[in-house]
Amino acid sequence: MxxxxxxxxxxxxVLGVVVSMVAGCATLPDPLxxxxxxxLSSGATARLTAEExxxxxxxxxAASVTVDxxxxxVAAAAxxxxxxxxxxxxxxxxxxxxxxAVTLAGDLHELxxxxxxxxxxxxxxxxxxxxxxxxxxxxxxxxVRSS
Amino acid sequence: MNKVFGVALGVLTAIGGFVDIGDLVTNAVVGSRxxxxxxxxVVVGVAGICVFASMSGRVTALSGRATxxxxxxxxxxxxxxxxxxxxxxxxxxxxxxxxxGVALALQLLCGVDPRLLVVPVGLxxxxxxxxxxxxxxxxxxxxxxxLLVVFLxxxxxxxxxxxxxxxxxxxxxxSTESPVTYCYYAVALFGAAMTPYEVFFFSSGAxxxxxxxRDLGLSRLNVLIGFPLGGLLSLGIAGCAAAVLLPAGVGVxxxxxxxxxxxxxxxxxxxxxxxxxxxxxxxxxxxETALSCGYALAQYTGRPWGKLVAPIRAPHxxxxxxxxxLVAALLLLTGIDPIMxxxxxxxxxxxxxxxxxxxxxxxxxxxxxxxxxxNGPVLNAVALAYLVVILVAAVAAIPLLVLTRMxx
Numbered sequence: 001m002x003x004x005x006x007x008x009x010x011x012x013x014v015l016g017v018v019v020s021m022v023a024g025c026a027t028l029p030d031p032l033x034x035x036x037x038x039x040l041s042s043g044a045t046a047r048l049t050a051e052e053x054x055x056x057x058x059x060x061x062a063a064s065v066t067v068d069x070x071x072x073x074v075a076a077a078a079x080x081x082x083x084x085x086x087x088x089x090x091x092x093x094x095x096x097x098x099x100x101a102v103t104l105a106g107d108l109h110e111l112x113x114x115x116x117x118x119x120x121x122x123x124x125x126x127x128x129x130x131x132x133x134x135x136x137x138x139x140x141x142x143x144v145r146s147s
Numbered sequence: 148m149n150k151v152f153g154v155a156l157g158v159l160t161a162i163g164g165f166v167d168i169g170d171l172v173t174n175a176v177v178g179s180r181x182x183x184x185x186x187x188x189v190v191v192g193v194a195g196i197c198v199f200a201s202m203s204g205r206v207t208a209l210s211g212r213a214t215x216x217x218x219x220x221x222x223x224x225x226x227x228x229x230x231x232x233x234x235x236x237x238x239x240x241x242x243x244x245x246x247x248g249v250a251l252a253l254q255l256l257c258g259v260d261p262r263l264l265v266v267p268v269g270l271x272x273x274x275x276x277x278x279x280x281x282x283x284x285x286x287x288x289x290x291x292x293x294l295l296v297v298f299l300x301x302x303x304x305x306x307x308x309x310x311x312x313x314x315x316x317x318x319x320x321x322s323t324e325s326p327v328t329y330c331y332y333a334v335a336l337f338g339a340a341m342t343p344y345e346v347f348f349f350s351s352g353a354x355x356x357x358x359x360x361r362d363l364g365l366s367r368l369n370v371l372i373g374f375p376l377g378g379l380l381s382l383g384i385a386g387c388a389a390a391v392l393l394p395a396g397v398g399v400x401x402x403x404x405x406x407x408x409x410x411x412x413x414x415x416x417x418x419x420x421x422x423x424x425x426x427x428x429x430x431x432x433x434x435e436t437a438l439s440c441g442y443a444l445a446q447y448t449g450r451p452w453g454k455l456v457a458p459i460r461a462p463h464x465x466x467x468x469x470x471x472x473l474v475a476a477l478l479l480l481t482g483i484d485p486i487m488x489x490x491x492x493x494x495x496x497x498x499x500x501x502x503x504x505x506x507x508x509x510x511x512x513x514x515x516x517x518x519x520x521x522n523g524p525v526l527n528a529v530a531l532a533y534l535v536v537i538l539v540a541a542v543a544a545i546p547l548l549v550l551t552r553m554x555x
Contacts, residue, residue, distance in 0.1 A: 007222060009501060011226070011229050014230075014232055014233045014502070038398075038400070044396040044397045045404055048391075048395050048397060052410055056415070057411060057414045057418070058415070059415055061256070062406075062418055062422075065254055065255055065403050066403040069401035069404070134396070138396065
């Protein structure tokens, strides 16, 4: 095989990588959809964590880490939603989602406290609360996707 | 006994290399969103890495030289420089993701903030590279990485509806996802399965262990046992996510979510085992990627290299390894999300795949390096077919990334 085509391929490939990186960095997902999806996933994660911790399947450390991760995701989603106010688009859905994000953050805080205190009863209550919230978030996410 | 140790190299590259943070995250993400409908990509990826890694092993065993040395000699310094830049960048990005993965795994075990852990982790990696013997390093990481078998055990204990998983595996695009998003994750999974550094580490490791023509059979054995084992574990990770996270509506965005299904199935014991397995796999892969950065640069510049070579005799190699670990740790200290870095690294790996695999095919057909053991027509046909797939994945990766808004 001649080396010349290989050289050309290599140069083209490197150029492709550079262009790809620039293009990739410029890629931004739809913030409202992402925020809605993140809230839904965080709520489901927290509910699952509460249930598994309640069943003795998760150490307090792992449960705390999982709830912390979910809390960070909710905080990021809330920030995104708050920033969306500047654009003014789909504001009604944004307001509802932001309100639910605040509720979810509160529930996660409550769950984290309960896990840290080793209070199984409060963990179970959190799981119930999160289940209700999950259903609401699921409906909201559907509305965002279809809007 | 030496043969057993040789096979361990294949196991190491399968567990620490094949199942790394990219595989853990990508398979869990895919399983939680697409069920088992992308399992075929893992199978295709495993077969592909087997084809090219066996070629790379043969070239190394017969010529006594690592892949990158030969690429420079065969393609010339300019083309090899292009190859070096692309491969080095991807390997460094992967190293950053792996160090982040080590810190996240430690967080699951001890609860300490991962940002506080990245510098000690980087320091520990450097000490291992500097002081620990190659065989000890590979065997320890390989054996502990086998703890990830717990994903397969968890899948059995979860007792999912196997017929449903089977149906997902052959059903194509799920109704809840778009075909474009499906293709994006197919490319990401393919990139994760065929990560280029695996081949560089494999061939350089073979030189470190002084493989010769007599080791050809061993080389094949390593590839054919090690990589499929890694692929099976990947399928286990996706299966666990499909069984637990998909029905619960959990989209994977953190490592703590990846291990949740194992805790659901096996409780605290399973959680500890999987956390240790993730720690071993990411540590092994971090060592491999750090060494691969050093290998690639030293082999291109023609300087002495090798973990077995004392730092005073191969200063550039050892400084490169220490330097990339330090820079990766500093990068993580800025607060970037290691999972995000992982997602980027697997997609950009797909873009860089031709840089690695085309030159290997060229060299494996050159009698100057492999004598009478050039590729046969069947192997060349298979490899060319794979190159077509690799090129399609590389070309499609970025448009898909843009179109799907990074898989959102």
